[in-house]
Amino acid sequence: MPRRFILLNQMPTLKIANIETEVVQVNHRGNWLFVKAHADDGTIGVGEASHGKNDASVQHIINTLKPTLVGWNPFQLEAFRQRFYHDSESHTYHTALSGIEQAMCDLIGKALGVPSYQLLGGKCREKIRLYANINRATLDRSPSGFATNAERAVAEGFTAIKCAPFDDVSVANVSRGTLTPAICAGIDRIRTIRATIGADIDLMVDCHSRFNPGILIQVAKELEDLHLFWIEDAVSLDNLDAFAYMSHSIGIPIATGERLRTLTDFDRLLTQAHVDYILPDVKHVGGISGLKKIATLAAARNVMVTPHNPSGPVATAASVQCMASVPNFAILEYAWGEVDWRASLIDPPEEIVDGFIEVPSRTGLGITL
Numbered sequence: 001m002p003r004r005f006i007l008l009n010q011m012p013t014l015k016i017a018n019i020e021t022e023v024v025q026v027n028h029r030g031n032w033l034f035v036k037a038h039a040d041d042g043t044i045g046v047g048e049a050s051h052g053k054n055d056a057s058v059q060h061i062i063n064t065l066k067p068t069l070v071g072w073n074p075f076q077l078e079a080f081r082q083r084f085y086h087d088s089e090s091h092t093y094h095t096a097l098s099g100i101e102q103a104m105c106d107l108i109g110k111a112l113g114v115p116s117y118q119l120l121g122g123k124c125r126e127k128i129r130l131y132a133n134i135n136r137a138t139l140d141r142s143p144s145g146f147a148t149n150a151e152r153a154v155a156e157g158f159t160a161i162k163c164a165p166f167d168d169v170s171v172a173n174v175s176r177g178t179l180t181p182a183i184c185a186g187i188d189r190i191r192t193i194r195a196t197i198g199a200d201i202d203l204m205v206d207c208h209s210r211f212n213p214g215i216l217i218q219v220a221k222e223l224e225d226l227h228l229f230w231i232e233d234a235v236s237l238d239n240l241d242a243f244a245y246m247s248h249s250i251g252i253p254i255a256t257g258e259r260l261r262t263l264t265d266f267d268r269l270l271t272q273a274h275v276d277y278i279l280p281d282v283k284h285v286g287g288i289s290g291l292k293k294i295a296t297l298a299a300a301r302n303v304m305v306t307p308h309n310p311s312g313p314v315a316t317a318a319s320v321q322c323m324a325s326v327p328n329f330a331i332l333e334y335a336w337g338e339v340d341w342r343a344s345l346i347d348p349p350e351e352i353v354d355g356f357i358e359v360p361s362r363t364g365l366g367i368t369l
Contacts (some may be wrong), residue, residue, distance in 0.1 A: 012111040015040045015074045019100065021049070021059045022369075024312070026339055029136045031055055032312035034369060035062065035071045037074070040287035045074070045107035046369050050209050050281055050316035052092045061096040074104035074111075077289050087262045094261045094284050099288025102318045102365070104237040106161025111366035116364055117316075120292050120325035126319050127356040130334040131204060133310055137337030140200045143185075143192035150193045153336050160202035160229065160331060165189035166210050174215045180223070183215070194226045201228040202331075204255070204264040209236045213245050221251035230255040230277055233269075243273035253277065254287035260307035261285050266294050277330060281308040283315050288322045295326040302328075309333040313346045316357075317365040332357075345369065 018038040023031050023148045035047040035056050042048075052058040065084070072080070085097050109116040117123045132153035138146055150161045166186040173180055190205055199204070205228055211219065216234045219306060223231075227326055232255040235242045247254055255277035260266055261284045269275065295305045307319045316334065323329040333350070343349035346367040360366030 008246065008282045014043075014074055014106075014107060014111050016069050016074060016104075019062060019066050019069060019103070021062055021099075023055055023059075024345065026312075029338075032345075033058055033099070033316075034312070034314055035103045037097035037100065037107055037260065039107050039111075040064040041075070041111075043107055043110050044368070045103035045105070045110065046133040046258070046314050046356070046365065046367070047099040047102030047104075047106065047287065047318065048093045048310055050283055051252060051282075052095030052313065054092055054313060057092045058096045058099070061093055062100065065096070065100070069100070074107040077101065077104060077108075079290065081286055082306060087264050091261065091284065094286070094328070098283050098285065098287040099291065101289060102314070103284065104260070105288045105321075107352060114344070115324075115359075115361060115366060116129055116288060116321040117324040117359065118286070121323065123359055125329070125359065127321055127358045128329075129331045130158065130352060131162050131331050131354055131355075132156075132158040132336035133162045133203065133333050134225055134312065134336055135206070136335060141189075142154055143189045146189045146190045147196040147307065149337060151196050154197050154201055157354045158334075158336070159200075160204065161193065161197060162195060162204035162206060162232075162333070163189065164208060165193075166205075169210045171210050174211055177214060177219060179215070183219060184265035187219065190228075199227070203227075204232060204275050206232040207234045209211040209233045211235055212244045213249070216269065217249050220252050224251060227317035228252050232256065232279070233258070237269070240269065240272040243269075243275060245273035252332065261297055262294055263290075263297065266297055270298060270303060275282060275303060277304045277306045279306055279308040279333075281315075282312075282318045283311060287308075288318050291319070291322045294324065295322070295328060299326075299328040304328050306330045307332055309362070310335045312343060312369065313350055314365070314369070316350065317360075317367045319358060321365055 230253040253276035257278040
């Protein structure tokens with residue numbers, strides 16, 4: 001049988017001709033900011049640079065970099081990262097760079113006629129499991145309000161739900177060492193969700209770093225019988241010793257890392273603290289190649305990767321491509337219920353079946369805006 005291969009001197013020649021951004025207004029929690037990299041052959045690569053703290057600043061950074069990047073070969077991903085992605089830069093800057101990198105990966109895949117996951121070693125799964133983050137869609141913050149949305153997500157086929165029931169807990173007040181009324185209200189929300197969705201649906205709890213280790217241990221004891229999939233960001237990442245202490249004191253798996261952006265930060269977390277899951281975000285860690293590097297780092301320590309992704313459909317597509325190639329992938333966040341027109345933004349629309357999204361066989365990220 002004939003073998004198909006590409007000689008180095010037959011690789012496609014590609015240069016960036018223009019980069020533009022587009023902001024789509026979503027809700028009070030933020031917009032979706034998309035990046036479009038135009039190649040000199042007319043191909044368009046897409047990426048997402050949402051939630052960079054300030055959309056105008058993200059756009060300004062991209063426009064500032066544009067004169068340098070016009071003429072850049074998208075295949076030079078490592079050179080791009082080495083030149084532009086520095087640990088000392090801000091969250092906003094890293095978000096801008098990550099959006100550009102995703103668009104470059106999309107261009108490369110389209111130029112070679114392969115899905116982006118082929119650039120990362122190929123896929124090791126056919127579909128990606130999702131969990132429904134119901135937090136942003138839950139305006140009624142009562143226990144029944146949370147439970148209603150959790151039940152709706154399960155009815156749509158999701159087999160895992162995440163909630164953030166402690167957002168009215170004051171970080172300053174937990175130092176008293178008792179379960180305050182606000183903490184008890186959060187526990188009530190979790191119990192109501194569990195009673196509504198049943199024992200077979202995985203349930204995650206995001207604490208948004210509102211506890212100290214002592215109070216968290218008390219809360220964990222109250223929740224032990226609910227068999228949570230994980231407890232996320234229970235304490236601040238400023239205190240890595242607290243994570244080591246918690247891991248020996250509670251029986252609930254620990255997840256963290258959505259605020260980290262660099263390999264250095266993730267290496268410090270994985271070295272100094274014991275966690276079960278890390279949550280890097282493709283929009284902030286240097287795009288698809290940055291996410292892959294972090295996943296490889298975690299694999300060396302037997303830690304699972306579950307990308308942070310309260311995002312639009314482009315970041316979801318980029319995360320799907322990367323996680324298709326990651327052996328230590330666990331589950332991917334999905335921003336459930338934010339807007340009912342989400343499916344209209346990309347072609348083809350996202351198709352979620354029984355809580356999974358299929359890894360596409362189309363080129364690049366597998367979508368167009």
